[in-house]
Amino acid sequence: MKRPQQLNNEINTAILFLLPSFAGFVLFILIPILSSFLVSFTNYSGSFAKIQFVGFRNYELIFSNTKFWKSIYVTLIFVASSVVFQLFLGFCFALILNRKIFGKVIFRSILFLPVVLSSVAVCMAFLFLFHPTAGPVNNFLMSLNLEPVPWLAHKDTALMSIIIVFVWQSFGYYMIIFLSGLQTINPALYEVADIDGASEFQKLVKVTIPGLSPVIFFSMIIALINAFKMFDHVFIMTGGQYGGGPADSTRVLAFDIYQNGFLFWQIGYGAAESVVLFLIILAITVIQYRFQRSWVSYDIV
Amino acid sequence: MLKKNVLLMLLFFICTVALIAGGGGEKAAEAEEGPVRVIFYLWDDPAYPPIIDAFNSSQDEVFVDAKWVSLNEYEAQISTLLAGGAKMDGYMQKRSTDIFAHYNNGYIAPVDGLADEFGFDLGEVSDYRDAISIDGATLAIPFRGASWYCYYNKAIFEKAGIPTPDTYVENGEWTWDKFIEVSAQLKEALPELPYGSFMYTWGSSNVIPALQNGIQFIDANGKVDINDSLINSYLYRKELEERGLIMPLTETKVTKTHYSKPFYNGETGMLLIGSWFPGHMLSGRDDGLLEGYEWGDYSLTRLPCDEPAYRTFGNPTFSHIHSKSDKKEAMFKFLAWMGGPEGAKIVAGNGLLPAYITDEVKAELSRILPDETAVKYYTEAKTVNPQFYNKYGSAVESELAAVMEEYLASDMSVSELRALLVKRLEQVAKQIQ
Numbered sequence: 001m002k003r004p005q006q007l008n009n010e011i012n013t014a015i016l017f018l019l020p021s022f023a024g025f026v027l028f029i030l031i032p033i034l035s036s037f038l039v040s041f042t043n044y045s046g047s048f049a050k051i052q053f054v055g056f057r058n059y060e061l062i063f064s065n066t067k068f069w070k071s072i073y074v075t076l077i078f079v080a081s082s083v084v085f086q087l088f089l090g091f092c093f094a095l096i097l098n099r100k101i102f103g104k105v106i107f108r109s110i111l112f113l114p115v116v117l118s119s120v121a122v123c124m125a126f127l128f129l130f131h132p133t134a135g136p137v138n139n140f141l142m143s144l145n146l147e148p149v150p151w152l153a154h155k156d157t158a159l160m161s162i163i164i165v166f167v168w169q170s171f172g173y174y175m176i177i178f179l180s181g182l183q184t185i186n187p188a189l190y191e192v193a194d195i196d197g198a199s200e201f202q203k204l205v206k207v208t209i210p211g212l213s214p215v216i217f218f219s220m221i222i223a224l225i226n227a228f229k230m231f232d233h234v235f236i237m238t239g240g241q242y243g244g245g246p247a248d249s250t251r252v253l254a255f256d257i258y259q260n261g262f263l264f265w266q267i268g269y270g271a272a273e274s275v276v277l278f279l280i281i282l283a284i285t286v287i288q289y290r291f292q293r294s295w296v297s298y299d300i301v
Numbered sequence: 302m303l304k305k306n307v308l309l310m311l312l313f314f315i316c317t318v319a320l321i322a323g324g325g326g327e328k329a330a331e332a333e334e335g336p337v338r339v340i341f342y343l344w345d346d347p348a349y350p351p352i353i354d355a356f357n358s359s360q361d362e363v364f365v366d367a368k369w370v371s372l373n374e375y376e377a378q379i380s381t382l383l384a385g386g387a388k389m390d391g392y393m394q395k396r397s398t399d400i401f402a403h404y405n406n407g408y409i410a411p412v413d414g415l416a417d418e419f420g421f422d423l424g425e426v427s428d429y430r431d432a433i434s435i436d437g438a439t440l441a442i443p444f445r446g447a448s449w450y451c452y453y454n455k456a457i458f459e460k461a462g463i464p465t466p467d468t469y470v471e472n473g474e475w476t477w478d479k480f481i482e483v484s485a486q487l488k489e490a491l492p493e494l495p496y497g498s499f500m501y502t503w504g505s506s507n508v509i510p511a512l513q514n515g516i517q518f519i520d521a522n523g524k525v526d527i528n529d530s531l532i533n534s535y536l537y538r539k540e541l542e543e544r545g546l547i548m549p550l551t552e553t554k555v556t557k558t559h560y561s562k563p564f565y566n567g568e569t570g571m572l573l574i575g576s577w578f579p580g581h582m583l584s585g586r587d588d589g590l591l592e593g594y595e596w597g598d599y600s601l602t603r604l605p606c607d608e609p610a611y612r613t614f615g616n617p618t619f620s621h622i623h624s625k626s627d628k629k630e631a632m633f634k635f636l637a638w639m640g641g642p643e644g645a646k647i648v649a650g651n652g653l654l655p656a657y658i659t660d661e662v663k664a665e666l667s668r669i670l671p672d673e674t675a676v677k678y679y680t681e682a683k684t685v686n687p688q689f690y691n692k693y694g695s696a697v698e699s700e701l702a703a704v705m706e707e708y709l710a711s712d713m714s715v716s717e718l719r720a721l722l723v724k725r726l727e728q729v730a731k732q733i734q
Contacts, residue, residue, distance in 0.1 A: 043734065046384040049497060061732050066724070133553055151557040154364030155710045239554040241377040242502070242699065246551040247707035255636045261378040265402040267384075 033278070040272035045265040058272035070248055071256040076251055079227040080261060085167045087216070090174030095208075097175070098182045098228050108179070112172040119169065123236035124166045127152070152237055155249035157293065162233050162250050170226070174219050181215030182208070213296040221285060231255055253277050257277050330634040333373055336364040339583040341620075342382065343367060343393035344375040348651040355647045357640055363631045376695075383408050390626035391636065394441065397432060397616035398694025403563075404435050405692075410622040411438040413512075413658065415633040418590070421557065426640060426656050429617040432687055440621060443638035443656035444648055447615030447685050448576045450601040450678065451480075457570045461490035461688040466571065467674050477537050480605035482547040484573040487570040497546040498571040500538070501560040502553050504698035505614070505688050507705050508534040513606050513613035515686050519693040520702070526722055532715055533607070535708050542709060550709060561585060567593035573604060575615055576679070579670055580652030600675045612684040617656050624638035696729045 052080060062068050095113055095181045097104045114122065129137050130151035137150035162296055187206065193203045209216070231254040235243055241263055244251035260272030270300045343349055353367045368389070370378045375395045376379040381401065382389065403409050416423050416439070423430070426443050433441040453464050458465045458717060463486050484497030500506045511518075514530035541547040548558065548569075559585040561581045572578070579601075586596050604613055620639070622632045638644045642662075645655035649665040662682055670676050689697050703724055709720055 045406060046380065046403060047408070049407050050405060065728055065732065067728070127555070127557070150551075153549065153551045155706075226446055237504070237555075239557075240373050243554075244703065246554075247710050248703055258377075259699070262380050263699070264733070265380065265399075265406070266732060279549065 001003070006058070012211045021085055036271045036274050036278075039268055042268045044268045044271070046267060049106055054268070058269045059276075060239045061269060062272055062276060067251070067256065068253075071251050071253040074082050074159065074248075074250065075252045075254075078159060078166075078230065078250075079224060081163050082123065082170075082227045082230075083220065083223045085163070087219055089167065089171040090211075091178050092180035093171070093175045093215075097206075098179060108176070112176055115172045117169065120236055121166065122169050126161075127237055130161055153246065155246040157236065158245040158249045162237060162245075163236070165259060166227075166230060166233050166246045170223075174223065177215055177219055178212060181212045185211035194300045210297045214298055217288070217292050217296045224284060224288075227280055228277065229254055231258060246284055312341040326560060336361050337498055337628055338364045338366050338624075339390040339635060340366050340368060340629050341391045341393070341631045341632070342370060342379060342389055342636070343394055343620075345369045345374045345579070345716070346577070347584040348577065348653055351648050351651050352639065352644070356635055356644070359643070360676075362633050363686050365635050386536040388630050391620055391622050393618070393620045395618075396695055396698075397619070398689050398691070399502070400433075400440060400621075401692035403438055403621070407624055408621070409423060409440045410624040410626070410629055411440055412442060412622060412633060412636070413439050415622075415629065416637070418630075419633060419637060421633075421637045421641065422704065426617075428685075429619075429656055432616055432690065432704050442636040443617035443619040443620035443637075444639040444644060445618035446576060446654040446658070447654045447687075448613050448654060448679075448683065449573065449604055449615055449642045450570045450576065450578070450613070451475075451604050452564065452574065452578055452599060452601045453518040454564070454570055454594055454599055456598040457487065457491065457494065457567065461487050461494075461570070463487060463490060463602070465602075466605075467678070470602050470678075475603060476603045476607050477533070481537065481540055481544075481546070483661065484541060484571065485544060488544075488546055494568070494570065495569065496548055496563060496569040498541065499548060499560065499563050499569040500541075501575050502702065503548055504700075504705075506573065507538055507550070507616065509604060510534045510607055510703055512686055512688050513604070513608050513612050515612075516695045517691070518689065519691070519726055519730045521691045523693075523725045525730065527719075527722055527726070530607070531722065532719060535705060536715075536720060538705060539709055551706060564599075565592065567591075575654070576654035577618075580681075581677075582671075583652040583669060592638075597671050599673050600669075602674065602678045609683070612686055614686040614688050616687055616690065619656075669676075680710075693729055693733055696733055699724065700725045700729055 041053060041055060042051050043054050043057075049145070061117070069081050097108055097111075101107075132138065132148070132150050132153040135151070137151070141148055150157050152158045172253040189207045190203060193207055198206065230252060234245070234250050234252055234255045235241075236241075236259070238250050241259070244255055246258070252295045254277070257270045257273045259274065327363075341353075350367075353365050357364055376399065379392060379395070380399075383392075383406070390532040400409070405422050413423070415421075421442075423439055427529055429443045429447070432437070432441055432447075433443060451584055453466050455465055463483065466475060466480075466483065469479055469483070480498065487494055500509075505512065508531060511527070511531040511534045514528065516528055516530060517526040518531075519727075520526045538547075538550070540694075541548050548563065552558075560572060560574050561578070564572045564582075565585045582596075582703060603611055606612065620636050621631050622636065626632055639648070640656055642657055642659055643661045645657040645659065646665050648655040648667060649662045652669050654666075655662055658680065663676070666680060687693070701722075704718075704722055707713070707721070713721070
């Protein structure tokens with residue numbers, strides 16, 4: 001039994017060690033979030049000298065603006081597509097690389113490499129690859145007598161191009177997470193399944209996926225949040241500060257926030273949009289947490 | 302345990318002191334003797350370094366410490382720098398309509414008092430007074446004039462056997478229909494020529510007929526102001542793209558093709574761009590970028606125009622003194638030099654149209670422009686309509702560009718286009734108060 005003095009000292013030490021991290025959280029996350037929320041009720045445009053409280057005016061403007069709804073639509077399409085493909089590809093490659101195959105360590109490294117590359121470098125590389133007339137991808141397609149794809153140069157294909165690049169860069173991260181999850185599944189469960197005559201598909205559905213469900217749940221949360229926040233791919237690949245894709249086809253909400261705030265000096269309006277984005281992400285995360293009880297199993301391994 | 306806590310607190314204290322001391326280092330450095338150093342932000346146009354260098358070497362009272370920002374990201378970066386309170390004494394304004402937001406936010410110091418103190422005659426740039434004044438205060442000194450032109454490659458026209466655009470100008474035939482027709486003639490005569498003409502991605506580049514007509518898009522009272530000249534702008538662009546006479550707008554954006562590239566490469570017969578382009582041509586010549594033609598093989602003339610009397614458009618380029626600068630006099634000396642007769646000669650010598658035109662400036666322009674036709678049209682007196690010139694301007698330009706992309710990628714009818722333009726402009730007027 002520790003003496004009260006010793007306990008106090010240990011608590012103080014713990015607080016001291018946690019202080020820098022907590023200070024960083026408060027300074028760089030909590031305060032900006034609260035500031036955004038407060039600024040969203042003002043007409044702040046870069047100078048505090050002229051700032052005025054405008055109530056819910058920014059929110060009224062947002063919800064009556066077609067550009068905002070288009071951004072929401074594009075964002076939802078992007079999120080749904082990219083999350084599904086990231087998790088699906090990550091899961092498939094994790095299953096493959098969990099087996100005893102030649103060179104699996106090398107393959108793991110290669111597939112994880114895009115995750116650690118700079119987004120700017122990746123996007124610039126794909127801009128070259130996806131060049132509508134001189135890009136290697138279209139040249140390859142034409143060599144196979146296929147029609148070249150306009151990629152980023154057409155409203156019907158621009159968002160798909162961004163999704164391809166985003167998924168390519170990110171799925172390796174989830175592959176590693178799923179791989180580590182697969183290691184924790186008790187091999188005895190597979191032996192029991194073999195004894196019971198389960199097929200490979202049945203083992204996948206009845207053992208692997210339930211065993212991985214906590215990891216899948218975690219990956220879904222992270223993938224959704226990252227997808228909602230995506231900005232740099234749109235910015236770099238669709239024209240920089242005047243981007244947003246052909247006919248705003250890749251104009252995600254994060255990009256709309258950036259333009260309104262940094263280009264048009266409507267910082268209060270942009271802050272209101274960011275609050276809306278925050279609430280959307282929060283709502284989806286809460287819904288996920290609520291429904292996880294029905295399919296996430298923490299006691300299977 | 303107590304020792305550990307004391308050690309931790311000591312480390313924290315040292316870090317804090319180091320941070321504060323680091324911030325003070327800059328102030329210590331500034332206390333040195335010598336010319337007054339002013340921090341000036343501007344974008345990385347190739348014509349600007351010689352202007353800065355010329356000022357710095359022409360006197361020893363003021364040294365301009367130029368901070369270069371990427372041309373493509375300048376608007377957003379300068380917004381961040383200004384809102385974040387970055388240390389600066391002055392900056393160049395790239396998107397002239399931002400003067401309204403900057404003035405509203407208190408970033409800009411009026412120059413009237415300094416002009417009187419140093420005897421700078423603002424009347425010499427009175428042509429641009431409206432563009433640099435708000436509420437009676439003069440907020441900037443322009444150093445570049447405003448005008449757009451049709452630049453053309455004489456070698457291409459000669460090869461195609463087609464009269465150059467100045468011929469149509471002289472005959473009073475240089476309309477937008479004629480511009481499209483000439484673009485088509487070039488492509489027909491020279492199938493290997495990628496484009497008959499080239500227009501850039503900016504909102505202004507694509508609504509030139511409307512700007513020449515003088516509509517405000519959204520007037521100062523927040524009312525939408527459009528007419529057929531704006532609709533025609535969209536129709537002309539669509540025709541040019543559908544007939545393959547121009548690089549598609551989205552392709553230009555996606556491939557990040559700078560407007561100089563097709564002209565340097567001899568891939569277009571004509572280019573519609575502003576008065577700063579001779580500076581780019583000088584750089585292109587000096588860097589050996591001109592392909593298939595020589596320096597003297599390009600010229601310029603008026604824009605195509607459907608108006609009864611010729612008019613072009615443009616806003617002057619100007620610079621501001623930052624309101625929080627403690628070196629306003631030094632900054633003013635630089636801006637007054639750049640916008641005055643001495644600076645105008647250097648500006649002209651670098652292929653830019655100065656705001657301050659004198660006989661010496663014209664002589665300098667004669668030296669750097671390729672031929673007499675170019676000098677004639679570059680320096681002629683003309684009506685220059687301001688573009689998007691009110692607080693809605695920045696958002697209007699962006700909106701017009703977005704609608705253009707939407708229109709080009711769809712089968713929208715003219716009435717649908719008009720309705721969409723009105724709707725989008727009304728939303729801008731509602732959003733920006």
